[in-house]
Amino acid sequence: MSPRRPSSPAPLIPGFTLVKPLGTGGFSDVYLYEQHRPQRKVAIKVLLADVSKDDARKLFETEANLMAQLSSHPYIVTIYQAETTEDGRSYLAMEYCSRPSLDARYRRGVLSVDEALTLAIQLCSAVHTAHLAGIVHRDIKPANVLTTDYNRPALTDFGISGTVGSHAAGMSVPWSAPEAFEEGLPPGVRMDVYSLGATIYTVLAGHSPFVHPGQDNSQAVLIERICNTQLRALARADIPDSLNQALAVAMAKDPESRFGTAAELARTLQRIQMELGFSVTEFEVMEDPAAEAAPEEEGEATRVRSVTSISDAQRPLSAGPMISFVPGQRPKDSGNSRPAKPKVAERFVAAPSDAADSSQSPAGDQADAPAAENEARSFPKIFIVVGIILVLLIGGAVAVNRLLPQDERTTEGGLPITASGDPKDPLLGGTVPMVENFKYSTVGETVTFRWENPEPNQGDFYRWAPITATDKGEVQQTKSTSATTAIAEGGQTCIEVKLVRDDGRISDASKFCTG
Known part of the structure; x- marks a missing residue:
């Protein structure tokens, strides 16, 4: 060095x-x-x-x-x-961000799952906002995530960024996607999604995804592993399979197998928070970061661009995309008590009807109040009844709209955030079959298990571990339909095997023991 x-x-x-x-x-x-x-x-x-x-x-x-x-x-x-x-x-x-960067923090000790998920969703919201503006970061890594005085993450160093479709030199190898090493390929949204996944993996593992402790980790070796080696699952006892699945999808070798947007990754991480009983972190994204501000009607008025906070802590795990909202509607509190970075004293979310007049001062609103009250008193009752009926009809239409699949909903008043159908959400995707037809043979002090994949797909691999009635050994990964382990003390030797698709979906565990 x-x-x-x-x-x-x-x-x-x-x-x-x-x-x-x-x-x-x-x-x-x-x-x-x-x-x-x-x-x-x-x-x-x-x-x-x-x-x-x-x-x-x-x-x-x-x-x-x-x-x-x-x-x-x-x-x-x-x-x-x-x-x-x-x-x-x-x-x-x-x-000036006075606290240690994310790079310094994970080197002192890995982050908890709760903190890592919160941080990841916050970063996804920053990256998705950049993507909506047509900007690809291209160098997302722990060192480029600073920490503010209020202990909030702050993404920085857009020095090698480019607009979508452009290409610029420069990258940080350990967190770069495989296609970043191909000549002439322009940067894309899914490259940033990969780097987000790699950053999350790093703070949970204590090292970048393809560093193998105690082995050769030179730059050339890292590039070869990034391009050709399967991602090792995080073996921490507190990390659920669903999080390993999400990271596998985010860091898939084929860009088309990854989450299509940072918003899709955030949606899955929110579901994992719910699965684990954590507070659901808000996903904050500008409705339209590239749009020009509307003309001000009053010279001294100040317009605050609305921020859409997306959270839905009450949505069941089996429901549709968590990132869905009625544009302009104030979102419900997610229960996340962590304060947002105070850019301004307050953040406002204007309803669509206020969009053209959100800059009016409170004094002006008060001045109009008496006239409005008098008008209401003289308003014919028949109009009130008609108004109530219209409200009920509109409310029913909105309710039906929210029950429709994401791609069939109508949206107004802002940029809709929709999840693409490809790749499948690893928590809601098609069923992955369990392996079957176990056989075994013993040689000396070891036993070799063999199994069959009932529906082989290109890119399939397996995660297996020796198990006992009360414990589970180290999880290992293989492309082969066999695994060898030491004979257990006291009789039976048991193993569990999970089939993993290339897009990160995973089967339930198949378990088998020697006679």
């Missing part, structure tokens, strides 16, 4: 006082400054003076523009300003 490059001399920036260096990168250095007005600490990323001006400056300005589009999201680092120093270096002033 090459030694870390020392930071370049920090520039003098009017209105800011240098505090200390924070880190170095390939194209830039990051420093902690004290901003004078308003008085606060900020992280400033400064482009190196000796890099190619045209290419590096264009990349740097692209990062500033991309992050500016997204930085109002509660889980994306906020950008304050982008300028040029007196000596001609571009810099980016952004929110």
Whole structure:
């Protein structure tokens, strides 16, 4: 490993006082400054003076523009300003996240399942918001997930990001999808989905997905494993099969076998939270991050872009997609008591009827109240009766609409979030058959079990473990329809086997014991 490059001399920036260096990168250095007005600490990323001006400056300005589009999201680092120093270096002033990054946190100790699921859904909401704006991050990894002063994740470093359909150099190998190593392939949404899965896996395992502790983990070996080796299931006792299934789908070798969007991944993780009895984390996404604001009717009015918080803690596991809502309707509280990152004092969700007038002040609303009251008193009763009937009819239509399958629903007032039919949700997908027709043979102190796959599919593999009446041994993975284990003490040797499809779906366990 090459030694870390020392930071370049920090520039003098009017209105800011240098505090200390924070880190170095390939194209830039990051420093902690004290901003004078308003008085606060900020992280400033400064482009190196000796890099190619045209290419590096264009990349740097692209990062500033991309992050500016997204930085109002509660889980994306906020950008304050982008300028040029007196000596001609571009810099980016952004929110200072004082707590350790996700990279530092998992290296101190793996995250609990509850914390990892919460974090993953929050990151999915940030990434899906970027995708709705046509932006692919391309470098999602633990080091690019900072932690705010309020202990919330904040996705950063869009420096190698690109719009959907473009291609730029640069990646972090351990968290990159197999197709990232192919020449000329433009970045896509499913590459970010893979990296999200790899990041979740990392904080649960304590290492990136294809690092094998104690073995050769050089870059070339990692790339070969990423492209050709099956993902090892996490063997922690507190991790359910459903979470291993979700990670297998997110990190499938074939992009078409992955979740189609970060929203689909979040939906499955919400179901796993429900399965485990955890609070369901809200999925927060801008209705339309690329849309221009509507013209203001009053010059001094302030419009707050609505944020759709998607949570449905009461939905049963067998129900339809958890990410479904009536646009513009205030969502129910999910029961998640963790406070969101305070970007503004309040977050508002405007009903569709308020969309053209949401900027009016409370004083204006109060001034109109007496007139409205008088009008109501003189309103003919027949109109009131008709209004009640219309409300009942509309309410029934909405109820029927919410009972329809996702692809048959109608939506108004915002970008609908729909789950694609491919890949199948691993928790709700088609049934995977159990293996059958066990046989066994013994050689010395070992016993070899063999079984049959009743419906073989390309990419099938198996997870097996030796079991006793009270315990379960280490879970292992194989593509073969056989497994060898040590003969158990005291008589019978038993094994359980699960069939796993390439898309992450898994069968129930088949169990068999020697005579």
